[in-house]
Amino acid sequence: MYQLMKVKADVRQASDKVSALIGQRDLLRKQKEEARNRLEAAQQELNNYDLVQILLQKTSEYARQQAKKQIEDIVTSALSVVFSKDYRFIVNIEVKANQPVAEYWLESEGVTTQLKPPDYDRGGGVADVVSLALKLAVGELSGVRGPLFLDEAAKHVSQEYVQNVAFFLKEFGQKFNRQMVLVTHSSVLAEIGDTSIGIRQANGKSIVETI
Template identity: 40%
Template sequence: MVLYDEYIDKLKHQVQREKEEYYKEKGKMENIIEQIKDNEKKLNEIKLKSDRLLQVKLLFQNVSHFAREQSKRQMEHLVTQCLQYIFDPSFEFRIEIVEKANRIEGEFYVVSKVNGQEIVTRPQDSRGGGVVDVISLAIRIAMMQISEPKIQGPLILDEPAKHVSEDYIMNVADFIKQVSSIFKRQIIMVTHNNHLLESADVCYRVELKDGVSIVTPLNLT
């Protein structure tokens, strides 16, 4: 009888230990389930945030593309007008937007027509440095005019159109004069070219003597 009671007690203790182990493991499992639910909730929140960020990214890309196209068209129009005014009415300026190494870049081209055939060249390959000078000048003007917020103050030019031939330099002088008048912007220009000099409203000669700059007003009349 004593052995039987001891056996029963032993079984009871064993059952109790098994119960304790069961509830212990059950508690762990419930904690794991709660962690899984919590992680699933966080994952869903991250997915939702990721979807929103993707939508924002797409929106920014669309807005950026639209703004880029607007600026591209404005710049093409202004530079084309400049080229046509100075060189030839058949000239056209084009910008090709390309993606290189995850960066957006613009390639510049000059389009001209010869005998009805369209010829597309890079600026440096089209009539030499004069075209490059004029495009550079026109792009500077375009950037100042289309920038937001507006860039205030004068346009400062240092030896503009220095590679433009005598055949077209008068057109450059007239173009600069027109830009100042149309956009109501003062232009301060440093030049050695007499044709550009004569287009100025006010002119000064600056000479360096013994390390000192001597400024002398010039009478253009």
């Protein structure tokens, strides 16, 4: 009887250890996935900042100043609409090694600080909104026509501000007569579309439906 009880206790102990190890494994997998998502988001932000640098390098001094003003206006507008605060986005252009290099600054409540990508230290997803607005600005300044495709726009923005992002995108599209195609998991962003299409899976098949 004693031996049987001891065996059962050992089995329970081994089972608990296995469960703990499985829990640790699942936690590590989750942390790995979160790290991968942060890396992808940071890379996307860097790409958007690089697009601005390329645009500025390919333009004349006069065109550069015009582009600077429009970029500042679009990003400032986005930040002000989304966060309902007195933000001002500033682009400083310096010539280094015979190439114009842009630095980004953010002014809020009388304080001006440099914004370096990726910058996740600001609450609510400020850097994400800056990145989104830069992409829209480059789309207009580059002269590329046709629709803009945005994949998971502003997905790091706090939920309380997502409705404002939707409003800004709607207003931007109307102001610049620009069609935008959003790929998103956000029902709030999906609702702003003139046409919204949902894709879900059922029994291993993808079902497309108007929502």
